[in-house]
Amino acid sequence: MIQKVFFVNGIERNIIVDEESTLSDVLREQLGLTGTKVGCGQGHCGSCNVLLDGKVTRTCVYKMSRLPEGAKVVTIEGIGTPEKLHPLQKAWIKHGAAQCGFCTPGFIVSAKGLLDTNPKPTREEVRDWFQLNRNACRCTGYIPIVDAVMDAAKVLRGEMNEKELEFKMPADGRIWGSKYPRPTAVGKVTGTLDYGADLILKMPKKTLHAALVQATVSHANIKGIDASEAEKMPGVYKIVTHKDIKGKNRITGLITFPTNKGDGWDRPILCDEKIFQYGDAVAIVCADSYKNAVAAAEKVKLDLEVLPAYMSAPEAMTDDAIEIHPGTPNVYFTQKIRKGEETAPIFSRSDVVTVEDDFYVGRQPHMPVEPDVGFAYTDHEGRLVIHSKSIGVHLHLAMIAPGLGVEPEKLVLVTNPAGGTYGYKFSPTLEALVGAAALATGRPVNLVYDYRQQQAYTGKRSPFWTNVRLASTKDGKLLGMETDWTVDHGPYSEFGDLLTLRGAQYIGAGYDIASIRGEGRTVCTNHCWGAAFRGYGAPES
Structure with missing residues (x-):
């Protein structure tokens, strides 16, 4: 000093x-x-x-x-x-x-x-x-x-x-x-x-500071979690794992399309059986200071069986790729588009000009200046109150309440004054984590991401692999289009089907094309999960 x-x-x-x-x-x-x-x-x-x-x-x-x-x-x-x-x-x-x-x-x-x-x-x-x-x-x-x-x-x-x-x-x-x-x-x-x-600096003194125990591999089975050494570290109040969560311990996609081959309940609040991506949260250390929480988090030992990691859609689509979510195929949603007469006869005509090309739009971080931040507490009416950067509090309440085991009328979500999110907060991030910690400890709990966590453990723009064929008259009048697109939406399906639908809506949009045939698909991978971004599907398309 x-x-x-x-x-x-x-x-x-x-x-x-x-x-x-x-x-x-x-x-x-x-x-x-x-x-x-x-x-x-x-x-x-x-x-x-x-x-x-x-x-x-x-x-x-x-x-x-x-x-x-x-x-x-x-x-x-x-x-x-x-x-x-x-x-x-x-x-x-x-x-x-x-x-x-x-x-x-x-x-x-x-x-x-x-x-x-x-x-x-x-x-x-x-x-x-x-x-x-x-x-x-x-x-x-x-x-x-x-x-x-x-x-x-x-x-x-x-x-x-x-x-x-x-x-x-x-x-x-x-x-x-x-x-x-x-x-x-x-x-x-x-x-x-x-x-x-x-706001966190102005919280009551009994507020606990949280640090996450996060995966440093992208795909693994969890064989064990040993927090015994971490529990003895200075200032530690409680180490929260999936065993402390009273609900389904899953964040629901909520608006999962009927033709989606998954059920939308694939994203853990705290991982219990598997690691699905780098940075997945396995435990939450709650301590009297952020420094003590981080020090204790480093002492939590994970026993993992590392599995093949599929870091792109083409890798996850290979014949020998295992199912990332057992029981759900890695290609879990297909979207077709059909407009006008069949395109094959148009492309086979001798009097038309055809062009074809492949396009790739990569994964993109949102790069907010303010990293993710939130806190939770139980109010005087016995309600769990969660403050965060959410841009969809009613949506997020419905997505996390069943996982936490809290009735919707007993859960309140509040949007703090927040730095720009540019779409990533259309998906919940740490809301369920601070909620679970507050419920398990009975104390107010806050969580502030550092910038590495912001980059690794929030959603990103999903990559598209797109093939487009166009047919036109020799003077440039478009007659037909054939499209094929693949969406790498990371390991969690929330809004993945909706994003894939955007390919059907946006590829070729703005042009008068009488005949269109196309097919797109959503693919589960072990890369960072997909979230909304400015334009939501338009830049990729």
Whole structure:
């Protein structure tokens, strides 16, 4: 431990810290300044930026042992407040530069550092500055952000009246069609809007911190789980396994199509018999601190019988491939399309031009700046309450309630203020995990993914292998199309049939093609499970 004396937003702070703690940890956990957000935790996204002695600094990788005595730190809270916004914050609101808002404090702090040193930057210099300081935004496309910096700079130079940055209600009082600011804009630009990890820091002291015991192989039978050593580790309250879950221990696909050869009950909350993909959760360590939970999770021993891992649809479709879910074929859903007259005679005609090609659209991570986060507790009415980044709380309630063994009227799901999810939260991720932990311990439990977990253990865009044949007249009039597409949806079937249907709907969409024949299929693999992504099937098609 070391003592540090430094200034934060003009206030002298004299505190004892762990020299290995990061500046972001100290600002957020010891000083309560949660406007500084932690995204990647590796210094790549800029959401944790502050000014340290006037220099933009990524606090998630800045150890307290490096902090000079008397250093001057400026966080988003020191730039402006909801009652007294800085021109940068007003410009951010005006241009809609705060969309999900998770990255916004880091951008505004970074922009302040730029304008303090370069009061009249060009647009290219603004973009170069953000790239230099690793500021990443997944929502805006950066144009509104650069617009905001340029307008704020004009105000600070005296070339624009600050009131021009403020919204004026139209004379007729109509908001529709205006640039009315989003209701959360002030909270986002001042860092006062609490996202999931911020809310966790404000939970009661008895709240437990969770760490997952996860598979490091992609396919295996589980022969045993030994938590005896982990249970003796400091701070451990309970280690939750599938044996503690009172319900079916499965997340249902809910809207499984009637012709799907599976039943939709294929995704475990905590794996009991098999590992289906890398990162699958086998146990949850609940402890008095995140550090203690992680240390104990590393001591849980898994006895596994490793099985062949099929990391692509073609591998899982081979004749000698075993069924990933015993009793359900790896090709578990087929979708056909039939429109107009038969295509074979059209393609055989001598007066038509035919073309054929193969296309592959790969698996794609959503890359949110805010990693997955959630917490759960039992409320005063005996209901299990789960807070998360869910974008479908009613859907997710129905998907996880039977698995947890909770009646729907006794389960409440709440969406926290959340960083953009871009579709991956159309599938439940950690909701059932924190719910199971809260039920098993009788205590509030929180779970925050690091970025490796975000990448490995949330759904991704599913790859498509697609073959398309087109027939046209010699002057380019399309006459027929034949299609074949294969969807690698990972090990869990939820929405896989729906996504495969999108191939039938979208391949060739927008063109007048009188005759179409095609067939697509959904394939179970041991790669990361498939989830919704922007466009949902359109980019792949």
